Amino acid sequence: MKKSIAIDMDGVIADIEPHLIEWYQKETGIITAKETIRGLNEHEAFSNKGAILKILNSPSFFRTVPVMDKAVETVKALMEEYEIFIVSAAMEFPLSLFEKKEWLSEHFPFISWKNIIFCGDKSIIDTDFMIDDYCKNLDFCKGKPLMFTAYHNVHLNHHQRIDHWNEVPELLKQLSSKHETAF
Amino acid sequence: MKKSIAIDMDGVIADIEPHLIEWYQKETGIITAKETIRGLNEHEAFSNKGAILKILNSPSFFRTVPVMDKAVETVKALMEEYEIFIVSAAMEFPLSLFEKKEWLSEHFPFISWKNIIFCGDKSIIDTDFMIDDYCKNLDFCKGKPLMFTAYHNVHLNHHQRIDHWNEVPELLKQLSSKHETAF
Structure with a gap:
């Protein structure tokens, strides 16, 4: 077997990481460098919780990763x-x-x-x-x-x-x- | 634990059984009595495969069971x-x-x-x-x-x-x- x-x-x-960085920037204007979020958890890396929830519930977000x-x-x-x-x-x-x-x-x-x-x-x-x-x-x-x-x-x-x-x-x-x- | x-x-x-019987009748006109399908498999009970596929892929079918x-x-x-x-x-x-x-x-x-x-x-x-x-x-x-x-x-x-x-x-x-x- x-x-x-x-x-x-x-x-x-x-x-998902570069995709989320891109959508987060579009939503908040915040530019997130990959190297600055190493070792952070999700909430520390993307601190605007409302924006993240909006993105994760947006049509096409998961479809286009x-x-x-x-x-x-x-x-x-x-x-x-x-x-x-x-x-x-x-x-x-x-x-x-x-x-x-x-x-x-x-x-x-x-x-x-x-x-x-x-x-x-x-x-x-x-x-x-x-x-x-x-x-x-x-x-x-x-x-x-x-x-x-x-x-x-x-x-x-x-x-x-x-x-x-x-x-x-x-x-x-x-x-x-x-x-x-x-x- | x-x-x-x-x-x-x-x-x-x-x-799902009465729901499927109802939708199958609407789709095909066939009336299925509960007692007549006892012991049959899905394909025997509802032999019009096209109708079944259409029903199972219809919006609201699963939402309204x-x-x-x-x-x-x-x-x-x-x-x-x-x-x-x-x-x-x-x-x-x-x-x-x-x-x-x-x-x-x-x-x-x-x-x-x-x-x-x-x-x-x-x-x-x-x-x-x-x-x-x-x-x-x-x-x-x-x-x-x-x-x-x-x-x-x-x-x-x-x-x-x-x-x-x-x-x-x-x-x-x-x-x-x-x-x-x-x-």
């Missing part, structure tokens, strides 16, 4: 050896549900609707690996947590880190072999 | 002792995603967005109990499967059956006590 991987959307296969570099080709290749599930905490913003599904159909058409999960809390998701940028998801996951680097997690070091999709195939290979007996 | 229950929507907390008898008050009461997750295979019909979320907000406003999961395949959902009307979900679930009676499952007997929400609290109590050591 193939090992399973739960892969997050925003910050993992969807490059750019794809993370090399995510498409890497996920496609991984599907030969792993069962891939896209698991996104989309439930907080109901308007995003349809747009996220449309976004996946455009950029990841090879992923079946059967393998897409939109949820709130990810604690009941049981896969062998979870690739996510938030510790609130990784800390409670049932499989091996893998933290995809994002501005808000650069100072955290209690999970195996991934800086780029190029690293993923080899890392999974090593971990699968190392943890063979654990699965 | 509270035991967790994954509860399906259509056919479990949403009374009636609530299953006693589902609201029973689920609300169960939340005192169990962690409740609503798990619906909504991904096949993307237009339903927003409507299903709205439906839940109207009828089950006490369930947090954190406890709602819209998915395809439910095999990666890990809860102590799963209440569902389809064996395709129950057969592979990780916890104790409980089959909610629907026209299409009356001839199946390999899972513990529930005929009405009134039975659920006592049944869960018995099972929790019986399987105490298994959890």
Whole structure:
């Protein structure tokens, strides 16, 4: 049986950071430099909460997020050896549900609707690996947590880190072999 | 720690059968008697596939499904002792995603967005109990499967059956006590 991987959307296969910076500037006039928000949490990085809520509830925001570099080709290749599930905490913003599904159909058409999960809390998701940028998801996951680097997690070091999709195939290979007996 | 229950929507907390019969009649003119479809699968019960697809993709179909008898008050009461997750295979019909979320907000406003999961395949959902009307979900679930009676499952007997929400609290109590050591 193939090992399973739960892969997050925003910050993992969807490059939300530059997109949010761009929309935040349009909304507030504030220019946010990537290097100045490293290590800050969401509220510190984008302190105008009203603007952020407006953006996250805006039609087309989630539909137009750019794809993370090399995510498409890497996920496609991984599907030969792993069962891939896209698991996104989309439930907080109901308007995003349809747009996220449309976004996946455009950029990841090879992923079946059967393998897409939109949820709130990810604690009941049981896969062998979870690739996510938030510790609130990784800390409670049932499989091996893998933290995809994002501005808000650069100072955290209690999970195996991934800086780029190029690293993923080899890392999974090593971990699968190392943890063979654990699965 | 509270035991967790994954509860399906259509056919479990949403009374989809009479709703579908009504819409199918409006679409095709065919009158379907409840007793004539007992034991049939979906395709046998509603043989005009085109009409069914049109209905399932129609705006307002999922938004207007009636609530299953006693589902609201029973689920609300169960939340005192169990962690409740609503798990619906909504991904096949993307237009339903927003409507299903709205439906839940109207009828089950006490369930947090954190406890709602819209998915395809439910095999990666890990809860102590799963209440569902389809064996395709129950057969592979990780916890104790409980089959909610629907026209299409009356001839199946390999899972513990529930005929009405009134039975659920006592049944869960018995099972929790019986399987105490298994959890």
